[in-house]
Amino acid sequence: MIRVFIADDEAPARDRLRELLDDIAAELPTSLAGEARNGLEALERIPQSGAQVLLLDIEMPGMGGLEVARHLALLPEAPTVVFVTAHDRHAVEAFELNALDYLLKPVRAARLAAALRKALAGGAPGREQLARAAGGAREYLSVAERHRILLVPVRDVLFLRAEQKYVTLRTRSEEHLIEESLVALEREFAGRFVRIHRNCLVARAAIRGFERGSGGEEDPHWLVVLEGIAERLPVSRRQWPALRELMAEKP
Amino acid sequence: MSIRQKAFSDVLPDFRNLGVIARVLVAVNAAAAAGALFAAADLAQALERFVAMAAFLEPLLLVDLVALLLASPLLQRLPYAAGFALVLALVMALAALYQALLPMVLAEPLPDAWRTLALSALIAAGVLGYLRLVAKAYSPALAEARLQALQARIRPHFLFNSLNAVLALIRRDPRRAERALEDLSDLFRTLMAEPRQFVRLSDEIALLERYAGLEQLRLGERLRITWELDAAPSDALLPPLVLQPLLENAIYHGVEPGTASGEVLVRIERRGKRVLARIENPYLEAEQSRAGNRMALDNIRERLALFFDAEARIDTRSAGGRYRVEIEIPYRAARA
Numbered sequence: 001m002i003r004v005f006i007a008d009d010e011a012p013a014r015d016r017l018r019e020l021l022d023d024i025a026a027e028l029p030t031s032l033a034g035e036a037r038n039g040l041e042a043l044e045r046i047p048q049s050g051a052q053v054l055l056l057d058i059e060m061p062g063m064g065g066l067e068v069a070r071h072l073a074l075l076p077e078a079p080t081v082v083f084v085t086a087h088d089r090h091a092v093e094a095f096e097l098n099a100l101d102y103l104l105k106p107v108r109a110a111r112l113a114a115a116l117r118k119a120l121a122g123g124a125p126g127r128e129q130l131a132r133a134a135g136g137a138r139e140y141l142s143v144a145e146r147h148r149i150l151l152v153p154v155r156d157v158l159f160l161r162a163e164q165k166y167v168t169l170r171t172r173s174e175e176h177l178i179e180e181s182l183v184a185l186e187r188e189f190a191g192r193f194v195r196i197h198r199n200c201l202v203a204r205a206a207i208r209g210f211e212r213g214s215g216g217e218e219d220p221h222w223l224v225v226l227e228g229i230a231e232r233l234p235v236s237r238r239q240w241p242a243l244r245e246l247m248a249e250k251p
Numbered sequence: 252m253s254i255r256q257k258a259f260s261d262v263l264p265d266f267r268n269l270g271v272i273a274r275v276l277v278a279v280n281a282a283a284a285a286g287a288l289f290a291a292a293d294l295a296q297a298l299e300r301f302v303a304m305a306a307f308l309e310p311l312l313l314v315d316l317v318a319l320l321l322a323s324p325l326l327q328r329l330p331y332a333a334g335f336a337l338v339l340a341l342v343m344a345l346a347a348l349y350q351a352l353l354p355m356v357l358a359e360p361l362p363d364a365w366r367t368l369a370l371s372a373l374i375a376a377g378v379l380g381y382l383r384l385v386a387k388a389y390s391p392a393l394a395e396a397r398l399q400a401l402q403a404r405i406r407p408h409f410l411f412n413s414l415n416a417v418l419a420l421i422r423r424d425p426r427r428a429e430r431a432l433e434d435l436s437d438l439f440r441t442l443m444a445e446p447r448q449f450v451r452l453s454d455e456i457a458l459l460e461r462y463a464g465l466e467q468l469r470l471g472e473r474l475r476i477t478w479e480l481d482a483a484p485s486d487a488l489l490p491p492l493v494l495q496p497l498l499e500n501a502i503y504h505g506v507e508p509g510t511a512s513g514e515v516l517v518r519i520e521r522r523g524k525r526v527l528a529r530i531e532n533p534y535l536e537a538e539q540s541r542a543g544n545r546m547a548l549d550n551i552r553e554r555l556a557l558f559f560d561a562e563a564r565i566d567t568r569s570a571g572g573r574y575r576v577e578i579e580i581p582y583r584a585a586r587a
Binding site: 009010012013015016019038040059062086087104106107 | 411416417418469473507509
């Protein structure tokens with residue numbers, strides 16, 4: 001029995017996939033691990049569902065399938081994703097989805113069976129591959145817990161600071177460790193965050209001003225004042241001119 | 252700008268185009284042949300003259316074509332009259348240069364320089380005039396093709412999602428599946444129809460309702476449509492498929508991307524000699540990445556201009572969390 005999870009925002013589309021799974025049950029027995037009506041719901045339900053394969057619609061409100069898959073990839077036992085889309089071939093190519101397995105709507109039973117078999121044999125696509133396919137920046141950053149994926153909206157993030165193997169993510173009220181590289185984050189969210197130090201990115205919109213530092217061991221000349229938190233972040237000598245220029249053009 | 256203005260714009264032909272080059276070659280040589288025939292007493296003599304003329308003419312013609320090819324990016328940007336003058340000047344300058352250089356390689360006596368210049372200018376002007384006529388003859392077909400392309404622009408994802416929804420219905424609710432397929436075929440019949448001048452508003456409204464039914468099937472309670480059609484003049488004439496793309500946009504941008512249910516308003520009414528149509532949908536802040544809205548609006552704006560010229564108006568506004576498109580066209584009643 002393969003445990004299959006279905007995520008699609010359209011009820012008839014979920015009905016159809018369930019029907020098709022029934023149809024192929026004789027040659028490929030499956031059980032339904034759960035269903036979700038949008039991306040956020042999917043991320044909430046999948047970790048506890050024990051799903052092995054996820055049939056994931058790409059165009060969903062809230063969070064699209066491509067981003068869902070990127071967050072799921074954090075789970076130690078992430079289900080293998082089979083994307084489902086009604087897009088024509090042209091749009092699929094634009095997504096660079098060729099590298100991933102996907103089903104075109106309307107889905108045929110034989111194609112579904114083949115995709116499920118392939119998914120079980122092949123394993124999940126890598127995070128880099130998904131990032132490439134998704135193209136744009138994510139709306140959320142995620143932290144994988146045991147049976148849960150915690151999502152932090154990128155717009156709530158005040159700063160990101162590299163600490164050895166991890167990056168610390170800070171919002172007004174929370175602090176998390178995420179397993180990503182600061183360089184990749186800087187590239188993905190260019191424009192939203194600015195680098196103030198070799199190890200630190202700060203949300204541009206959260207910067208309230210600068211204070212002169214007292215001159216500690218590293219002699220930080222300037223400190224960034226952020227909205228909503230008391231912590232001040234040191235600006236490196238190297239980033240200071242670029243940062244000052246950037247903030248001067250801020251409306 | 253309307254299609255009518257765009258359909259035939261007075262610009263010089265693109266000399267990088269192979270078809271244009273071929274036309275120029277044929278036209279100039281035909282002129283030379285006609286000249287040879289005109290001046291000769293019989294066919295044999297005409298042939299002889301033509302061959303002699305060609306030996307003089309072809310190298311110059313090729314140089315002219317290369318020069319025009321190189322100058323083409325500039326010529327495309329100039330207004331027609333300036334471009335025309337520049338082509339004449341270029342051709343005459345090259346002819347003068349050719350006439351001056353030829354004695355270095357050729358011992359034969361040359362034709363009079365002024366005659367060469369005058370002939371070059373005349374032939375160049377004639378060829379440009381001919382090319383302009385050709386462009387003009389093609390433009391109505393271009394405009395029509397464009398119109399057809401506009402009408403066929405329904406989103407593929409709508410078709411495939413709808414088919415998918417119908418497939419899901421076939422076993423559990425065959426009657427509803429039948430109705431959905433009927434709606435879908437009506438919709439596509441209209442989309443694939445020959446471009447017509449006008450349709451009755453009642454037909455366009457029926458189309459809207461069919462389309463809405465299909466979307467309702469897919470989206471269920473996420474889509475709520477309020478229809479305010481009591482004051483709609485069913486006999487009013489309008490270009491086909493003006494309202495459906497607007498409703499499609501409203502759902503695609505205002506309802507589909509939202510997790511909550513979204514309300515769409517369709518209001519059509521007659522106010523004196525005008526017909527007013529308004530379509531409203533929730534304005535989703537996050538919905539800036541989904542492209543395509545502008546294109547559909549520009550298409551409709553162009554078509555309204557084509558049919559009604561300056562008498563039609565279309566504008567959009569977003570306020571208070573709602574996005575609104577309003578169209579105003581003159582009320583013209585269909586004959587009963």
